[in-house]
Every structure is written in structure tokens, then in C-alpha cells.
Amino acid sequence: MNSKEWWRPENLHRAEQEFREESSDEASISSDFQSYKLLRTAQDLSLTGITLHNDVDPLAKVQAIAKLLGHHQPRSILDAGCGAGFTTKALAATYPDATVLGVDLAEDAIAYATAHHPEAKFQARPISPASGALGEFDTIFCFEFYPFTRNVDVDFQVEFIRYFVSQLNPNGRLVIYQTWKNKNSLAKIFDEVKAATPELNYGMMTTPSPRLSTRLPLRLAIALSILASRIGGRDWAKPLIVVTENKIGTTKAT
Ligand SMILES: C[S@@+](CC[C@H](N)C(=O)[O-])C[C@H]1O[C@@H](n2cnc3c(N)ncnc32)[C@H](O)[C@@H]1O
Structure with missing residues (x-):
């Protein structure tokens, strides 16, 4: 290898x-x-x-993201690369009316998740455009998912984004959260990926530090996080990339 x-x-x-x-x-x-x-x-x-390796206390982060996504109320959610399922559990708590599936290739992680997070379902399998359908989801979340956070291969990431979008219901969203300063990630090649996928819409939002988002109104938490990042250099504000099909409101071409 x-x-x-x-x-x-x-x-x-x-x-x-x-x-x-x-x-x-x-x-x-x-x-x-x-x-x-x-x-x-x-x-x-x-x-x-x-x-x-995992965010073991992601509830405040996930709730801030849910607020940023606004009225979008998914009924079916995929947590791609869920690790031991802490993010999956937080998604299930944040969207109690949704069915939530966590998928990770690490069997030990999925064994732990299945035993400890009964509010969600889990599957151990590698996620890859080559490995076939995962299902149909209203929202696919990727929290620090290696295909977007450990490489700058434009063709690979384009293929992965198209694959995930093909697993979305009409009006569905692919939501990618990552550490912005990671130079070996989608953040670095974002413009090239966007240019290569004109059929998709991309939105970029800023997620605030979870510590601030639990104490302050969301907009204030975002503004302070951006300020703190600029002044202190620490990465308080993180980006959230939201990908949708261009024709929101229409069904997928067959
Ligand atoms: C940094 S951890 C993040 C875990 C969790 N999303 C979180 O934020 O706490 C990345 C996870 O992605 C999983 N992973 C990476 N590539 C994968 C793939 N192609 N298919 C399934 N899981 C994958 C790894 O096994 C690992 O558990």
C-alpha cells in the first residue's frame, strides 16, 4: 500500500x-x-x-449546526464515518423524529456504538462510491470524515460528493464539518471541487465554538468565535459545507 x-x-x-x-x-x-x-x-x-479520535461530547456542536441548517427537518439521517457513535447519538437527540444510521468501517467502533447508543442504528462497512448504495437520506453528515479531511485529491473528492448526493432524497443535504485549518482537506481544494461540480449548490457557514454556542445567541456566538480566531489564532470558528442538488424542489433525474 x-x-x-x-x-x-x-x-x-x-x-x-x-x-x-x-x-x-x-x-x-x-x-x-x-x-x-x-x-x-x-x-x-x-x-x-x-x-x-472522536468528539465524545458533540451535542452542543450538533445543536449549533442544526440551528444553522434552519428549518430543514430531516426524517432520515446518515452519520458517515461515525466512529464510536457519539456524533450519531447527538444527532438522534437533536432530531428525535428522525431515524439515524451511523456507518463506520471500524468494527470495534460499531460494536461499541451498537451497545451504547440504542437510539440509533449502526452498520460496520467501508463507505465508498465503489461499495454500492447506503440508502436514501434527507441529510448526510460527515464529521471529520477522512475522505474529505485527509487528502487533496480533487477527482476523489468530487466522486465522493457526487456519490453522497446520489444517496439523498429530493431536497436533501450533504453536510461536511471539518477543521478549517487542515491543509490536507476539502477546505484546500474547495474552489476546484466546486468548479468541477456545476450541477451542485454549495453553501459555506461558520459554526461557533460549542462553548460559546451553549451560552449565547447563535449569531453572537458566531461573531465572537470569528473574532477570537482572528485575535487568538486558535481555531474557534469552523466551517460547515452544505451541498445540495441545484434544482431544489425537483425530483432526481432517472
Ligand atoms: C476522525 S474519526 C471521526 C469520528 C466521528 N465522526 C467524530 O467526529 O467523532 C474518522 C472516522 O471515519 C472512519 N472512516 C474513514 N474513512 C471511512 C470510510 N471510507 N468508510 C467508513 N468509515 C470511514 C474511521 O474509521 C474513523 O472512525
């Missing part, structure tokens, strides 16, 4: 399978697969290193 291309679904899936077959208990928790493995038996989350 080209180690620079570890993030490709087929490579990551193979690495995950090999890890489960061969890893020792001493493997480093800097590997998300080791953290997921430890989650299955550990009583204390802090000993598993899971916070290095």
Missing part, C-alpha cells in the same frame, strides 16, 4: 481488518483502531485515547 494513500476506503478497510487480526494489546492509542478496540472492554474512556 502507498502509505500516503492510507485514507482511501479500500486501504483503510484492509488496514482495519489486519489490525483486528494481528494487533497486540500494547498497540498505541494514537491509532484510532486501538482506541476502538480498548473501548470494548475499558470502563474508563480516558484510558482508551478515544478523545484523540
Whole structure:
């Protein structure tokens, strides 16, 4: 495997399978697969290193995102690359009328999610345009999903975005959340990806620091987060990319 291309679904899936077959208990928790493995038996989350890999307390973030998305009330949600399901659980709490499915290629993560988050459904499988349909969703959320956050391959990301959009119901939304300053991500190639997909609409929003969004009105939290990012250099304000089909309100071409 080209180690620079570890993030490709087929490579990551193979690495995950090999890890489960061969890893020792001493493997480093800097590997998300080791953290997921430890989650299955550990009583204390802090000993598993899971916070290095998953947002284990994402409710305020997810609620701020839901406010930004406004009146859009999805009834079916996919959380792509859900890890151990903390974001999936937060989505289920934020959208109580929706069915929520979390999918991740890491089997240990999905075993933990299934055991701990009964309010959602989970599936262990790699997500890839090559691996077929996932279902039909009103909203697909990608929180720090490697196909968008670990490479700057325009063709790959375009193919992935088109694939996700093909799994949306009419008027559906693909919502991508990532760390803006990540130079090896969709953020870096955003203009090229947009230019290559004229059939799609892109919206860019700013999500505020969850700490501010729980205490202040959303607009004020956003303004202060942007200011704090500019002054302090720390990444308080994060981007949210929302992708829809161009013809909102029409059904998909057959
Ligand atoms: C950084 S973690 C983020 C987990 C979670 N979304 C969160 O924000 O807490 C990225 C997750 O994406 C999963 N992942 C990456 N590429 C994937 C793919 N092609 N199909 C399914 N899962 C994938 C990894 O196994 C990992 O659990």
C-alpha cells in the first residue's frame, strides 16, 4: 500500500481488518483502531485515547449546526464515518423524529456504538462510491470524515460528493464539518471541487465554538468565535459545507 494513500476506503478497510487480526494489546492509542478496540472492554474512556479520535461530547456542536441548517427537518439521517457513535447519538437527540444510521468501517467502533447508543442504528462497512448504495437520506453528515479531511485529491473528492448526493432524497443535504485549518482537506481544494461540480449548490457557514454556542445567541456566538480566531489564532470558528442538488424542489433525474 502507498502509505500516503492510507485514507482511501479500500486501504483503510484492509488496514482495519489486519489490525483486528494481528494487533497486540500494547498497540498505541494514537491509532484510532486501538482506541476502538480498548473501548470494548475499558470502563474508563480516558484510558482508551478515544478523545484523540472522536468528539465524545458533540451535542452542543450538533445543536449549533442544526440551528444553522434552519428549518430543514430531516426524517432520515446518515452519520458517515461515525466512529464510536457519539456524533450519531447527538444527532438522534437533536432530531428525535428522525431515524439515524451511523456507518463506520471500524468494527470495534460499531460494536461499541451498537451497545451504547440504542437510539440509533449502526452498520460496520467501508463507505465508498465503489461499495454500492447506503440508502436514501434527507441529510448526510460527515464529521471529520477522512475522505474529505485527509487528502487533496480533487477527482476523489468530487466522486465522493457526487456519490453522497446520489444517496439523498429530493431536497436533501450533504453536510461536511471539518477543521478549517487542515491543509490536507476539502477546505484546500474547495474552489476546484466546486468548479468541477456545476450541477451542485454549495453553501459555506461558520459554526461557533460549542462553548460559546451553549451560552449565547447563535449569531453572537458566531461573531465572537470569528473574532477570537482572528485575535487568538486558535481555531474557534469552523466551517460547515452544505451541498445540495441545484434544482431544489425537483425530483432526481432517472
Ligand atoms: C476522525 S474519526 C471521526 C469520528 C466521528 N465522526 C467524530 O467526529 O467523532 C474518522 C472516522 O471515519 C472512519 N472512516 C474513514 N474513512 C471511512 C470510510 N471510507 N468508510 C467508513 N468509515 C470511514 C474511521 O474509521 C474513523 O472512525
